[in-house]
Amino acid sequence: MIRKIIAFLVVFYFGYILYSFIAVNFPFGERPLKGVAAHYVDKGIEEEGATNIVTSIVTLYRGFDTLGEVTVLFLAATGLGLLLAGMKEEEKEKPEPTLIMETTTRYLFPLVLLFGTYIFIHGHLTPGGGFPAGVVIATGYFMMFIAQKQFKPSEYLLSATESFAGTLYVIMGLLGLALAFSFLANVMPLGVPNTVFSAGIIPVIYIIIGFKVGSEMTGILAHLKEA
Amino acid sequence: MNNLILFMGFGLSLVLVVATFVVWLSKDLLVAILGSAVVSLVASIFFLILQAPDVAITEAAIGAGLTTGILLYAMKKAGRYEDD
């Protein structure tokens, strides 16, 4: 008990120091845009063609960073599969899912996948993009896992999708290096802003990221289900 | 920032504080997981108030089902109550 009180006091003291430092040095909402942020906002549409500035930062301006984070995601999924490889599910009598759940999820599943597709195709026009779209697709698969008795996505197909998407991402980057002398450069025509077929390689990269994140998250869920 | 939005934000921060205390104090891990889901809900609203819809949509997609699912799969294996 006394250790808990001491920990509480110490942690809240540091929190108080952090709060007062932030509140004095960074007044809320009074920092004007300058430097790279102002450049991205002013010139972003002319240079990359996407009306969603956050999208063009994630995929092109800081695209190398995103490649690294996708690699971290891949490592986490692989490590989880490695850790849970030898574990066996204990045989137990499970109650069957009711008819309502089974039928509803069977009809809802393609619609959820369609919704995920909508999110990553319109990533450069509306909020969204590859990362949330992949998570939406994985949530659709999770819905099937809990509501259907015999539902098992093919392990081979999942890992093949993941590896293929990762390789394609690197190839898109190298294409920019070959044609425009910088990794992940926008080599395709920009088109008219605010239409679906615009913004060069941004929709292509977001489609790749959507497939990759979706298959990785589904793989994580499938491994955890079987453990 | 508008006064109406501030009023709503302070009301929702009460939810945030209560949910955090539920995560801390509950002995039942299922209730703690529910508390963390509520924190994720309020964080998504805060991201939209701060004009970050991209982040809000990601937090919504994560918090709406995936985190709860992963934690439930682990909790099935690790036991529901804190004592064992």
Place this chain on the structure above:
Amino acid sequence: MNGGLLFYGSSVFLMVMGIFIAITGKHLIKILLGIDLFDVGLNLLIISFGYVNGGTAPIFSKYPHIFKNVVDPVPQALVLTAIVIGVAEMAMGLAIVMKIKEKFGTCNIAKLKELKW
């Protein structure tokens, strides 16, 4: 009563409570929940640094008409990927917890003698 108290206060409170739960929790899953709370608080803090008074989101959905006052897009781009990474890391941690439960039969850190050094 201003936005700074609300958003900075909420995020610092979340971070503090997350660390507190992580260092005083007894069950391994509860420790991971504390780390998750810390994650959410940190993301909220980074996003609140980028807010500009009266600004709107950096999405020019009515393209030829451009919004003059927008918020900082760089913190949003950083946090967007960090959220998904956080969930994958938590899944990895939970896999380790399941392995510990299988090997030692308990998840309570008071009973896990093998973790002491």
Place this chain on the structure above:
Amino acid sequence: MPYEIYGLTVYVYVGLIMLGVLFSLVRFVAGPSAPDRVVATDILTTITTVVLVVLALFFKRQIYLDVALVYAVLAFTAVVAIARFLEGGL
């Protein structure tokens, strides 16, 4: 002008939403068993969807509605998963 009507009605919306949040929060804290808290969380999710729609109305940006759409499509998954866990079939 429609925007001025919105400006007045938004106050009523926010008042009602805060009332709903307060009541479901009471059930979330006091609920004696876990299913009570699950139902309270479900109500909070629905209220969150409403809050996101009202915020899109308030900021006058149509694209913010996508966030509410994600919650509306996916939010029932967590409740169904917890229900399956409670009956032992996850």
